[in-house]
Amino acid sequence: MIDPIIGDFIDGLLWTFSVSVFSVGVTWKLAVIIFSKRQTDLSVARDSALAGAVKTVFSRFIADKGTAPHIKLHIIAGYMFHLGLFALLLFAAPHISFLDEYLLGFSWPALPHWAFILAAEIAFLGLLMLWLHRMLSRVSRLISTVDDHVASILTFVVMLTGCLALMESFNELRLLHRFCVELLLIYFPFSSLMHAFTFIPSRAFTGAWFGRRGINS
């Protein structure tokens, strides 16, 4: 049904281009953040900055007691979406065989089919709730940008096309999924999706700053 030229373009040139944009973009953005010039902290260190950084990277996975009761939906839906997506991305059998064949040269055990479906459903429900909350809650709506909506919708479409192509019975569905992934890869470095990488230096920086001052953050 799809012209072989389009198929070859999606599988070949566009794939190479999107992976290049993603790799260079992410590396460049992280380098800018990490190597940006900052004021030297002249205060006497009261405690280890490194310990504070490491601690904060992990402690921020749990919302603080004061805030948690007000953001229950964010916490539950957020974990549902991110854990589900993590499972889909790294433990789906087609993804593992793709990474093995084209990128890494090794594989690991995949999720059974039922677990894949369950992970997908959890991720979909979480993402839907988060995006709708962004649209419906007046505070979330006011602080959301077009980029946030595009990122949410693009992620949703990538997940959906992937699940629709799950049976691998139609090459067209695989190509559609791959095309959406390529759009996401190109969009990724220029969007809020970068938080997938920046959350670590962000938390570490805050943790180091507080840690050096002996503040329990």
Next chain:
Amino acid sequence: MIKPIFRIKIEQLVRPVFLILLLFVILLQNSHAIDTPQQQGISIKNPGSDLWREVRQRDTAIQGTTQIKSVDSNVLINPQADRWTRFRVDKLINIGFIVLGSVIGVILVFFLLRGRVKIEGGLSGNMVFRFHDFERVLHWVLALVFLFLALTGFTLLFGRTLFIPILGHDIFSLLASSSKEGHNLFGPIFMVSLLMMFISFVKRNIYEKGDLTWLLRGGGMIGKSHVTGGFFNMGEKSWYWLVILIGFAISATGLILLFPSFGQGRIIMELSHVIHVFGAIILITVSFGHMYLGTLGTEGTGESMKTGYVDIKWAEAHHDRWAKHCHDNNLVITADEYARLQGKGKVGYEPVSTTAGESGK
């Protein structure tokens, strides 16, 4: 002069030809003589026909024996399935088409005749809080998943009839395959959303005194005087219970269809399919009405699921008992404050009461 090698007389040629002809005539007569009694009385049955008649089993469900132990594994061909297929193709699809088409037509005619139902005296701009963020999120999750399931289900049920002539077999097969995957994937999400909807809204949807009057008066369409309503009126409560009860029926039958290896036989599967489709058609048709009333049909209704607030005049028109409760408890906020809460107000404006509106039920 060349001498002939063989000298053949005419008599020598005629004699064998005559004998062959004679033999042919005798054989022809004999064969006719053999055929005649066969046509008259003896009929030899195709030995395979009895076998296949037994296999087809006609109207009876004859069960054989087999070493394969599973449900219905001892039934080679189930004639009931033929009846179900005919029912699906000849009746179910036609009924679905007629019902869905008719409801769309009725709504269209109603809208053309009645127009948008406006609030008497117009909207005031003063608002009252009705639905929390979580309740609205839940409503839209359920609505979006329901629409997705309706569209994919529609493709699976009507696709052969409707889409193949337009799209062709190749594109339809792709569409049907992805619809099936999508339908199976989002089905359980619908169930979870439905359960959350049930828990969140059940308390306010229990029928109470006065609801029957609302129903008998057609929600105010019959008679001239105003018909009263609480937080939810009888129509909304009935829609809620329809969604919950038929939704759970669709969910249960969907699970039976989704996991055919849990011991259910063919008849249960066929019955589940029929209930699933009929339930879905009922919900979809009523949802058309719900969508119409929430958007085009009634002024001010859509705001409740968009911002969580409704105009107090809307509340007085449709839910007067609840509106009175809001007035009595000082839960009504002004248009300016509402604009400020939506991020559209004047900078520096100090509200009289920021949280009062959100505590009301």
